[in-house]
Amino acid sequence: MTRSRPPIDLRALEAFVTVCETGSMTAAARHLHVSQSAVSQSIAALEREQNVELFDRESRPPRPNFAGRALLELAGPLLKQAHAVSSRIRDAALGQTLPVRLGCVDSFAATIGPELIRAMSGSARQIEMWSGLTPTLSQQIHQREVDVVVCTQPPVSDTRIAEAPLFSESFLAVASRRWLEKRDPADVDWSRLSFDLPLIRYTARSVIGQQVERLARHLNIDSPRRYEFDATDPLLSLVSANLGFAISTPLCLWQARHYLDEIIVLPLPDGRLSRRDFFIMHRHGEWDDLVDKISSLTEKILDEIIRPAFNRSLPQMPENALLQTRQSGKQR
Structure with a gap:
């Protein structure tokens, strides 16, 4: 039986999207207020867990490949929903906004x-x-x-x-x-x-x-x-x-x-x-x-x-x- 792949880590997904939008891991790290190595490790873990490469690393700067472009297209709605869920939970904790x-x-x-x-x-x-x-x-x-x-x-x-x-x-x-x-x-x-x-x-x-x-x-x-x-x-x-x-x-x-x-x-x-x-x-x-x-x-x-x-x-x-x-x- 084929093992199912683990669900995508949302923090790693956000790092991947930010690299695509900013054009480099250095710029993505500044945007996310983390180190460059943290961004690099998140993307490496994402590729490892999904058993797929997401960037064409022969290009400078690295560009998302076919799999990366597919993930980028799907990532926006997923991250938007995740942020909405987080916001709704915080509102519920405050008790007076829902x-x-x-x-x-x-x-x-x-x-x-x-x-x-x-x-x-x-x-x-x-x-x-x-x-x-x-x-x-x-x-x-x-x-x-x-x-x-x-x-x-x-x-x-x-x-x-x-x-x-x-x-x-x-x-x-x-x-x-x-x-x-x-x-x-x-x-x-x-x-x-x-x-x-x-x-x-x-x-x-x-x-x-x-x-x-x-x-x-x-x-x-x-x-x-x-x-x-x-x-x-x-x-x-x-x-x-x-x-x-x-x-x-x-x-x-x-x-x-x-x-x-x-x-x-x-x-x-x-x-x-x-x-x-x-x-x-x-x-x-x-x-x-x-x-x-x-x-x-x-x-x-x-x-x-x-x-x-x-x-x-x-x-x-x-x-x-x-x-x-x-x-x-x-x-x-």
């Missing part, structure tokens, strides 16, 4: 996300935000594809991952105002609604769809599967047309808030299955200050923007529909 990669579930990214970015726009910290499903986000933080995650299910226990409660929201029955107009106020509740209309569902592929389905079974809502949607917007379009009712949450309703004037919400019985919890996750010892900042800003956005808007548009929404569960400085 962008943070923030992954969020869709309903958070579409509602609190823009306000969060706006509030942090004046800081030196750059944020890269994208959305996804909770299982995908949990996998991404374990694989270091994201730095901080906001999701709606706690991860599988992992001592490397810090997890803290952020806030919780209640599931609500959502109906068209047309349905309300036809009913006696004394006969308006979720059970009457589920008797009159079919349940319009979130798709079972989503975490919220699975949560709603468990809650519906718990409440004995026996409704045929007719309509299922990945997003709240098309779901509320059918609800507002009085073609059915839905079970959703305040953040999802805020995501499709152009329908708020056409719908009403009714509280569902309290219980473990009746709430959706949000968590913020990151690796222990990493991004602690930023996680506290995101948590504080999220609380402020809920208090100053989203709750007041719901009080105006949906005054029947229960006071406990959005609850802060964050405990500053503590992880569960």
Whole structure:
């Protein structure tokens, strides 16, 4: 079996490129602030390791031969990447120059996300935000594809991952105002609604769809599967047309808030299955200050923007529909 050649030594490669660019080993040594013998030894070691000569030594000054010209052509991008890697490592060690990669579930990214970015726009910290499903986000933080995650299910226990409660929201029955107009106020509740209309569902592929389905079974809502949607917007379009009712949450309703004037919400019985919890996750010892900042800003956005808007548009929404569960400085 043929032995593979060792990888190219980057310092020797830099010496080789500098000799080619300056025209001599003496000039290269001055440029690199080393001795001429150090440059000569680096190039000799490079030729020995690769078992190839790189210069035509009969010319004066020595010029790269065919193999040398091939290496010179490849060396530029390689050295550039090596310098970029070195710079990124130094930046990471300094701790405040790398962008943070923030992954969020869709309903958070579409509602609190823009306000969060706006509030942090004046800081030196750059944020890269994208959305996804909770299982995908949990996998991404374990694989270091994201730095901080906001999701709606706690991860599988992992001592490397810090997890803290952020806030919780209640599931609500959502109906068209047309349905309300036809009913006696004394006969308006979720059970009457589920008797009159079919349940319009979130798709079972989503975490919220699975949560709603468990809650519906718990409440004995026996409704045929007719309509299922990945997003709240098309779901509320059918609800507002009085073609059915839905079970959703305040953040999802805020995501499709152009329908708020056409719908009403009714509280569902309290219980473990009746709430959706949000968590913020990151690796222990990493991004602690930023996680506290995101948590504080999220609380402020809920208090100053989203709750007041719901009080105006949906005054029947229960006071406990959005609850802060964050405990500053503590992880569960």
